[in-house]
Amino acid sequence: MSNEIKKIDLIKNMAVFRDFRWSSSVRDGGNNIAEFKKINIFYGRNYSGKTTLSRILRALETGSISDKYRSPEFQLSFDGGSNATQSSLSNHGQVVRVFNEDFVKDNLRFIVDDEQTINSFAILGEDNTKLEEEIEKHEAELGSEEDKSGLLGELFGAEEKFKESRKAYDEKSSELEKKLSDKANKSGTGIKHNKFFGDATYNVPKIKKDIAVVTEDTYSPLSTEQVGKFHDLLREEPKPNIPESSLFNLQYTAIATKANELIGKKIQASDPIQELLNDAALAAWVRTGRSHHHGKKDKCAFCGSDLPQDLWEKLDKHFNQDSEELRQALEALLGSIERERSRVPNLLKIKNSDFYSSFTADLDSLTDQLSTLSKSYSESLVSIKEQIEKRRDDIFTPLEFKTTDSVEKDLNAIRDSYEELRNGSNEFTASLSASQSDARAALRLYEVYTFVTNIKYEDEFAAIEALHKVIFNAEEVRNAAKEKVDVKREKIAELKAQLKDESKGADRVNDYLNNFFGHQSLSLEAIEETPGNASSGYRFEVTRNDEKAFHLSEGECSLIAFCYFMAKLEDIETKGNQPIIWIDDPICSLDANHIFFVYSLINAEIVKPEQYEDGGEIKERDRFKQLFISTHNLDFLKYLKRLPGALNKNKSQYFILTRTDQESNITLMPRYLKEYVTEFNFLFHQIYKCANANIESCENYDYYYNFGNNARKFLEAFLYYKYPNAVEKDDKLARFFGGDALAVSLTDRINNEYSHLEGIFERSVQPIDVPEMRTVAKFILRKIQEKDPDQYTALLQSVDEPDALTDIGDL
Template sequence: MGGEVKRIESIKNMAVFQEFRWASSVRDGGNNIAEFKKINILYGRNYSGKTTLSRIFRALETGSISDKYISPEFKLSFDDGSNATPNSLNSHGQVVRVFNEDFVRDNLRFIVDDEQTINSFAILGEDNAKLEEEIEKHEAELGSEEDRSGLLGDLLGAEDKFKEARKTHGDKLSELEGKLRDKANKAGTGIKHNKSFGDANYNVPKLKTDITAVTRDTYSPLTDEQVGKFHDLLREEPKPEIPESSPFNLQYSVIASKAKELIEKKIQASDPIQELLNDAALATWVRTGRGHHQGKRDQCAFCGSDLPPDLWEKLDKHFNQESEEFRQALDNLLGTIESERSRVPNLLKIKNSDFYSNFTTDLDFLVEQLSTQSTSYCAGLDSIKEQIEHRKDDIFTPLEFDEPESFEDALNAVRDSFEQVRNESNQFTASLSADQSEARAALRLHEVHTFINDIKYEGECTAIDTLNAAMGKAEEAKNTAKEKVDSKRAKINELKAQLKDESKGADRVNDYLNNFFGHQSLSLKAIEENPEDVSSGYRFEVTRDDKKAFHLSEGECSLIAFCYFMAKLEDIETKGNQPIIWIDDPISSLDANHIFFVYSLINAAIVKPKNFLQLFISTHNLDFLKYLKRISNDYKGKGNKRIKIREFFLVERSGDASQICLMPGYLKNYVTEFNYLFHQIYKCATAESIDDGNYHEFYNFGNNARKFLEIYLYYRYPNGIEGDDKLLKFFGEDSIPAIFTDRVNNEYSHLCGVFERGASPIEVPEMKTVAQQIISKIKDDADQYSALLQSIGVKDDLLEKDFNKTQEAG
């Protein structure tokens, strides 16, 4: 666990940090998310939130956070992938040391109440050479992270191998997960978006469930024919219910029976005319002619001869009532046959469009059968018809009825088959939704089966399992190496505990006071709590000229507190453990010399000997920031590669909320508040509108403008002119801009006499006008104005462009 801190991912409900998000705030010029480095310098004005940040880090040191915060939230991420939150303050695995006002209050109660003492601490003693020799031996075996030697070197190597194995495994796993993610829900090609079998809620977990299903031995892949049928099924829309077809009520049996009866029936004339009996054609001709002559003519219409008087009587005896009735029966049967034959084409209408596509094959077969059987049925009727007509032509001669093969049952069987298909289709409508769901599931699994074969899923999983096993072994080796390091450190601490000497802690503080700050008279004194009990311990007192000191100045308090912190970095709990160090504004109430000495002490005791894992220094003092720029930015990394280890940040407050961002180039490069204030005014002067991105510039405009004009006018008129007179002199004879500027500066900077301004909306147009008036007057000195623009990284003067556009429009 642990490592260097990469980011403060988020802060919520902690003083001026209410909804801070690192990823949206701390970005470089290329819009890339920046991160902490080995040495981090943070600049911010008073009340901007620097101490709040230090309290987050102190919570990592003490394991608790102030109960004054209501529901505080924060998250720190380390370079090894671990995180720290208010719920996991003790799991980061790093030694953390923080200097801030809480450290001073907890350890140096004397500074708050001179009746109190200062907490003592133990550093290594100087009298036990044998123990020291043993400690040196164990420390040599422990080795150094810097040189990657000894057990620490082994641990670093094991950690590197573990990180590499974890990265290799993670990359391979991520690669497979990416393929699964794309297959599950990538726009256009993912299963989620497939119109046939997609699922609006389909995701990677569902895909993995499907993969489990298709890799079982019980899964059978679909054939191309099955896939086609399932797609056809999914294209089906629910169809209306198909009504029952009308029964055929075929008359073939009745007709055949009647035909047999009539064709084979015997009849005879009362007094037959032999010649007519012998010649059926003649008999037909006579019978027909009888109808044209009897009761109509006396002469033959064919030959013109007179008709004999007894002709009609002879013919009546030949064509008697029985034969005529028989003839009528034959005609009636022929009509029945014709009627039956005309019914056949309309017995059954089969429309494929009424059915689902999966019934097409069956329907086509039924159409073919219907046509075949109908043709055969009609042929049978035609045969009967032909035999009836033959009997009709020779009515007095019985014939033997040749009954054709009956296709009545075959036709009825076609209807029965149709009814079966119709019922199945209607049932299919009822089950269509469920069947389509099954089809979608089958097609989806088929798609998944094809996918895992294409990407060689089984081989990928095997490779990932192999890499996971290798990562497990690497982690086991790392843990073993860490156990050896922890065991060795425990042994060293055990030996150091036998050497610790609390009296030496005060001596180390005095070394810093005397050697770096020249305070010969001010010192710490170690006093035994109980001189008669050696194990009773010590307490520290501040003395001046060997007497207990009272009424220390604020500067003296700051020096003692910081020297105490620096000396405490060498106590037995800290020394050699490469701590993460946060130093919050250590130069309170110190003069310029002492500020430089504070920087020198940090550089000499922490930075140069590299007695830290990561260093954070926050300040509001530009002089101190100027010195901090001198801290080396080069560091020899792996393979002697020189890397940049320093980063500068700005803690900026807008109203009631603060944010962290990368320090602007001009503030980092020039280290002067004058450039910073000029940039803020210039941005107000050139802003087209107020939004979330520039709101704080207008909110802080009053303070920024007041401080800028104080600095600018002090050097422009260093002869004691009063403030209002300086404004009038600066803006010239026209006093309106000066009065306008003074009102904005005072009302928005101090709320002078206008308390309600604190609850009123910001007058953006007023501020922009004032900002433009200030910039306009500065431009009178073209060289200085150009230099100021260059210092804030502005190449093209936006105000000049606006002025040119206005001139062109005019």
């Protein structure tokens, strides 16, 4: 719940920060992303971006950012998971206090115009014992977040429970969401990729809609048989229309009726021959022989005897016209029967391939019935045929027609059923697309139903709902606790408002000026705007020896500004609220003594815990939530290391700002600078990196760009201590390089031309000569090694670098 700042995720279009990304720049030796700690120290030379960083924090304090930036962007992350950007400056909920040049301009306008005054502020007054006791009582009830006591402790506990319940809910929800996502669109197994479901845009929202359907009581899951049918349906391709069968026109009734008529018909011969009447076979033989002899032979073809003259007359009288007509009718009917029988196999050609698979079972049943009935139908026709042949062979003897069981009606029923299936199949062709769409939907829902059954979705959902209720209850408890804290803080603020005394603000500034810096003559005076009117307010004025001060030095302005800031941390809006504090380079224009006193003031009034009484027991609590200090001064950096917790890696973090050309970057401070705090080691390391950098890599550009200044400053210090004697026209470079004219010439040229542009401005628009830089860097390292190998080794060890002589080679 502390909501400390973790990191500045990005900075774009803000002065020297063009496109800074924390995650790619601020990493430790294990390549892990580093984060801010309780105490954070920044070191950077002037114009490296320290003030720009402070302006980002001040934007969180004031709620606005300078309109001088064009399209600025930044984002800060807090450890509670929230963040702040240029678009959300007032939602972080933290008390932020920033000391930088903007703070000075806004509150101490006399620094730029000595006719202006200083903004007043109120701190707790005196002689209000009863009110102070009541405030202490309420503050004790408010408690401390660090100690987890009082209302703040309750709020902390409620917040932790809320976070835990939120985490449990999120984890459970994410687990279920992952299952839904995989089932919906995981490559290879997801519904999205199953051709039977035919939905290439299937996703999590869609599977949630399907789950809502299959979990309803009205949903009935498919049977295995239904699943198979739907799969068969989806394999179907549109079929052509099946034409109506034109052969199915049964003649059984007509044949039977005609047969009944002819078989029972009575006829008589004109002059019958009794012997032929008595022997039907003989009559048939004679009738056949008649056709072979009449008009053709005079002798019997069988026995060779002459045929009697009256034979043909006798036979014509026996085989008269009626009998011949009946015989012809019977023969014609026999022909009809044979034709009908020949049609039977082709009455109905059932081809399953013409139909959709869903019709197969009915078609198979019809085929079986048709086969049986066709056989019966043919047998019935044979029975009629046999009766007709019997009458034909005994033409003058009427017979009683014996009817057989007719299957004509059943066959017609088969034909009607087939027509229904045929029409159904044809209609199915027209609706196939819609039917397949319905089948896909049914199969998809069944797939979802099976899925939710297997993962016990309802149990999972019920568990998530239960966790959501836990969150709701935890949130209510947290909000109630927060409301109590807010009410208590409002009460404390109300009581403090009754205590506030603006005149005491000036006194606190004077305490700091006098006690820490020893400025007895310089002070801040609180002047009541309308004397005697307590509601009129005060203004502050700088005095020297009890008179208004003019023409303050830069050092005096810096001291007053910083003391004013420190005193303002005691105002009623800040004191007790554990602010996030950013102090930007507070030692400008101060001498060494004053630098130490600034450090002492920060240590005593900010870092050192505040003591308070709780139930008769003296306890301590932090005055601040998080502290950021930036500086360009190595002496001040050295003092800052003495702050309590400054060397505790769990409580402190050190950063360095480096500027290359017009762009700055933030990285973790090198160990040698953090531990030794000397620019001499830093400059040596820059020369070492230049000597060993890869020329082809653009990442090493800053080593070459800054080499001129780095080499000049390093050699000035190194040669001063190596050759401290003052000799007229002493060329220390020549002495150092041992008469190597090339080394002297190159070094002198680079030191002068690349560290100063005055007189050779054209150098600023020409490319940097990287090989020359690298060569001079190697000259310097080689000479140090030759002249003082012990110091050379010690310098390498101080910057954690290996012996580079093998890389330097012969120059």
